[in-house]
Amino acid sequence: MSRPLDAFYLPPSLAGTVETTTQRFGPPPEPLEIRLPLLTPEQLAHWIEHLREARAKRLASRPIAATLRSLDRVVQRYLDPRSKQRREAIDALGRTGTFSAPMVSQALDDAFQPLAHGGLSRWLTAELGSARALDRPMPGPGGTRRRAHGPEWMLQIYAGNVPTVPVLPLFSALLLKSALVAKTAAQEPLFAPLLASAIADVDADLGACMAVVWWKGGQAELDRAAIDRAPAVLAFGGESAVTSIAHAARPGAAVVLQGPKVSVGYIGAGAMRRGSLPSLAARAAHDVALYDQQGCLSPHAFYVERGGMVTPVAFAEALGAALDAAASRLPRREPVLAEAASVQLSRAQAALEAATGRVTRVLESERGTEWTVIAEGSARFEPGPRHRVVRVHAVKDVEEFARAVAGAEQFIESIGVEERGSRRERLESRLSELGIPRITAVGSLQRPTPLGTHGGVARLLPFVRWTTLEKGSAPRREAAAPKPKPKSVSRVKPKPKLKSRPKPKSRPKPKPKPKASASKSSARGSRRGASRPRRSR
Amino acid sequence: MRSLEPVCAPGREFESIAMERFDHQSRTISAYAAYCAYLGRTPGAIGDWRAVPPVPASAFKTHDMSAAPRGSEAVIFETSGTSVSKPGRVRLGSTELYETSLLSSFERHLLPDAARLPAIVFGPRRAEAPRSSLWFMVEKVVEKFAPAAVYLVRGGEPRWSEADSVLKRAESRGEPALLLGTTLFFMAYFEYLEREGRTFSLPPGSRAMDTGGAKGLRAEYEREEIESAFAHRLGIPPSHLVNEYGMAELGSQFYDDNLLAKHEGRARLSGKQIPPWVRTRVLNTETLEEQPDGERGILVHYDLANVDVPLAIQTEDIGFRIGDRLHIEGRLLGAEARGCSLPFEKFLAEGRA
Numbered sequence: 001m002s003r004p005l006d007a008f009y010l011p012p013s014l015a016g017t018v019e020t021t022t023q024r025f026g027p028p029p030e031p032l033e034i035r036l037p038l039l040t041p042e043q044l045a046h047w048i049e050h051l052r053e054a055r056a057k058r059l060a061s062r063p064i065a066a067t068l069r070s071l072d073r074v075v076q077r078y079l080d081p082r083s084k085q086r087r088e089a090i091d092a093l094g095r096t097g098t099f100s101a102p103m104v105s106q107a108l109d110d111a112f113q114p115l116a117h118g119g120l121s122r123w124l125t126a127e128l129g130s131a132r133a134l135d136r137p138m139p140g141p142g143g144t145r146r147r148a149h150g151p152e153w154m155l156q157i158y159a160g161n162v163p164t165v166p167v168l169p170l171f172s173a174l175l176l177k178s179a180l181v182a183k184t185a186a187q188e189p190l191f192a193p194l195l196a197s198a199i200a201d202v203d204a205d206l207g208a209c210m211a212v213v214w215w216k217g218g219q220a221e222l223d224r225a226a227i228d229r230a231p232a233v234l235a236f237g238g239e240s241a242v243t244s245i246a247h248a249a250r251p252g253a254a255v256v257l258q259g260p261k262v263s264v265g266y267i268g269a270g271a272m273r274r275g276s277l278p279s280l281a282a283r284a285a286h287d288v289a290l291y292d293q294q295g296c297l298s299p300h301a302f303y304v305e306r307g308g309m310v311t312p313v314a315f316a317e318a319l320g321a322a323l324d325a326a327a328s329r330l331p332r333r334e335p336v337l338a339e340a341a342s343v344q345l346s347r348a349q350a351a352l353e354a355a356t357g358r359v360t361r362v363l364e365s366e367r368g369t370e371w372t373v374i375a376e377g378s379a380r381f382e383p384g385p386r387h388r389v390v391r392v393h394a395v396k397d398v399e400e401f402a403r404a405v406a407g408a409e410q411f412i413e414s415i416g417v418e419e420r421g422s423r424r425e426r427l428e429s430r431l432s433e434l435g436i437p438r439i440t441a442v443g444s445l446q447r448p449t450p451l452g453t454h455g456g457v458a459r460l461l462p463f464v465r466w467t468t469l470e471k472g473s474a475p476r477r478e479a480a481a482p483k484p485k486p487k488s489v490s491r492v493k494p495k496p497k498l499k500s501r502p503k504p505k506s507r508p509k510p511k512p513k514p515k516a517s518a519s520k521s522s523a524r525g526s527r528r529g530a531s532r533p534r535r536s537r
Numbered sequence: 538m539r540s541l542e543p544v545c546a547p548g549r550e551f552e553s554i555a556m557e558r559f560d561h562q563s564r565t566i567s568a569y570a571a572y573c574a575y576l577g578r579t580p581g582a583i584g585d586w587r588a589v590p591p592v593p594a595s596a597f598k599t600h601d602m603s604a605a606p607r608g609s610e611a612v613i614f615e616t617s618g619t620s621v622s623k624p625g626r627v628r629l630g631s632t633e634l635y636e637t638s639l640l641s642s643f644e645r646h647l648l649p650d651a652a653r654l655p656a657i658v659f660g661p662r663r664a665e666a667p668r669s670s671l672w673f674m675v676e677k678v679v680e681k682f683a684p685a686a687v688y689l690v691r692g693g694e695p696r697w698s699e700a701d702s703v704l705k706r707a708e709s710r711g712e713p714a715l716l717l718g719t720t721l722f723f724m725a726y727f728e729y730l731e732r733e734g735r736t737f738s739l740p741p742g743s744r745a746m747d748t749g750g751a752k753g754l755r756a757e758y759e760r761e762e763i764e765s766a767f768a769h770r771l772g773i774p775p776s777h778l779v780n781e782y783g784m785a786e787l788g789s790q791f792y793d794d795n796l797l798a799k800h801e802g803r804a805r806l807s808g809k810q811i812p813p814w815v816r817t818r819v820l821n822t823e824t825l826e827e828q829p830d831g832e833r834g835i836l837v838h839y840d841l842a843n844v845d846v847p848l849a850i851q852t853e854d855i856g857f858r859i860g861d862r863l864h865i866e867g868r869l870l871g872a873e874a875r876g877c878s879l880p881f882e883k884f885l886a887e888g889r890a
Contacts, residue, residue, distance in 0.1 A: 337855045338866075340822035341835045345853050348593035355575030356568050356600065368823035 004033035005092055007189040009196035009212040014050055018043070025096065025189070032095050034189065039215050041225035047211050048181060048229055052153055055179035058205040064134040067174055068120050070203035075120070077198060078112045085198045092190045093163050099291065100331040104163055106290060110447045111164035115171070123450040124175060127460045134177060137469050145469040150176025151232035151254060154463065157245065158192060159236035160185025161294035166192040168450055169234050170210075172459050174199070179209040181226055189214040224248065232463045234258075254463045258455050261296035261413040262383045263287075264303065265442050266401060267315065268419030268427055272308025277318050280418055283443025285322030287416060289330045290446045293386035296413040297445050300383040301391040303401045312394035313361055316375035320363040323371035323388060335369060335387045342385035343369040350374045360394075379404035383411070398430050405434065413455065414438035416445045551816060554841055555586040558848045565604035568596070569847050587818065587827070591837045591849035594786050597625030605630030605845045614785040615668035627670070627785050630845045635788040638842035639674050640681055642812055646779055646792035647715070647746055648682060649800040654742070656683035657703055659718025659726065661690040670785040671748065675717050683715060695722070697729050704737045704771065713742035716773070720747040720780070724758060727766045738772035744796060745773050748781040782809055782865050786850045788842025789815050791863055808862035814841040819858050833857045833866070
């Protein structure tokens, strides 16, 4: 057995102060040895203080550009097949038995590619209007200027179902110039610490502001030591975990909780063509097979319209064949016995439903619980036991789907859609009415853009506090009075905040158009000092 | 009351009664009949009780799996539902054999000394939970064996201070008591006692039946932890704490051997007793072939106490069997904390409502 892996990350200044214990982790015959710190509530409180100080000194007032540069290098390292970081991640996650190496490899690509080549900065711009709003006031809506503040520190609690779950959250804390205490998941305690040390390796200042550690659930004192103090909490977890965090968080804390969800697919009749069926089925199978349906982006069911060139049952068969092919390309993780028992139970249930009419076909892998496709004659929403068990529901139209998921929309994270031409647009438009957070293409379910949301909630904004710099304006009647004297108007309500701002705002305005300036000035892309009202065309 | 003798008497083989039951059930439960036909395993087509098709426990959520005519039920039990699925319904036309089975197993494992003790129920009266098979069982046990009973859940609320005074009384009067409840509920009470800094020392002979801990979703407690809490908080030694495993879909229950072993003056056997009128098959999770003794797999129970509902039930539980002793495993730690994915947790922490 090789050297134990550290299942935690602490800044160098703290790492020397902890005692550790070695635990066995992962499936026999080759369990992994992992090192964990021995943690007390007092120690955790001390860490938090330490991280807050480090953040004040090293992160709070440094330009965002520096962080972007560093994180960009981290992204590049994880995408580089020869890098130590990528190889370490694949090796460690492979050895935990959580996911096969090809799957981890795919996970890294899916997580990091959208962040490369300016992706990080596009993400900030999409949510904050400009990355530099984190440094100084930048043009905001309605002629205002705004400055964004991240929380002093964040508590993040990860789930272990998909290996790269921590990537965007961990980056989001650093991008908001926040210190971070992250609690990893029992099933997968390795990737987040690896990511944190990869970041520390590139940027010691960022490394000084993070602690990533696992402790056993149910240790109320440790949980409290973290949650009681946290000004911001982002937590992924099961229903009861998420509910108890919601209750424990301190009043006024920014709290985002991501509870359990699944995804689905919807295939329009126009896309049900003989020629494209294998490729469609292969993309659907990819979405199902990746992470063995452990994550919220994994489809548990495809709703397939009747009336296309091929039948929904033909799609089910093609999906079965594609899942068979995926078995070697994306080998599954061996389910633990209880999980396999759930798969067997759902197969028996499907057989019962086939016997009594609801289910039309039950397709299964030749051996074992590798994959299961259950074809049904109508729509319903009933997520399966994961591990590549997927339902194919024949539906008349999107309305049948909408009825089937009515009331359960909050459990659906995304829909993968396949349809042709203008029918696709109509379909997407109708689906968007359901309020499901994400609509994408079949085959892309596992690759969400960071520019979107998670659970319908933006990734940064919920944690941002804004300072808005208003220009100040006269009451409408005065402003609209004939022959206004711009000078006096601008002085009606001088805002103390405006002092430091470059002066030549309203005074040299050649043709004051109060209305236009109040409503049209656009924030996007404008530079500092260039926040004069733009002329409307 | 009907005796179980015809069921377990020598000469009447399990086999023949099981096949009789199967024949009856596959004719009277239409969904089950369709299932057997679909699988090609109808009474005429099989020659061995092992080929009797087990219904998945989930079947009770989706199908009427009872031979009892609607409206004439003696009881309707509900199994726990989830956020997205309905609870299952187990309709029984008669509870005669059910009661015989449960009383016989309970008596053997909790009252081998024929003690008749006042009961302290860490749960509600049956009237408050009419669909619960557990509180049905407790009611029957109390009626049959307990001279008096106190129920510590009323209006859905635990009455901890009442628990304190009842236990205090038992302690000061030197009257041994019979405690009945769910493991999690007991553990919640012990947490309360810890906060209050209180312990009791119940008189010798006091005993407790706890249920759910081995199978509950929240496998947060090790058995040793539970045993030491009972010993420390109530003065009930491990020999007098008996864990039970049961489910609404089964007429029979399975018990630990501690108290019986103590009574018989022998070392305790590990695992739980499979009642003589039950067979438990352990199936390989991948192939569904029967596992040899000692190998883990899916538990499928064949219970002759199931009259109105199919005798063969396929569970999601994992365990292994050695002879007539069943070892049931708790679910994986963390199985609940699945993050942003299913399964949706069960509303109830116990395996049955």
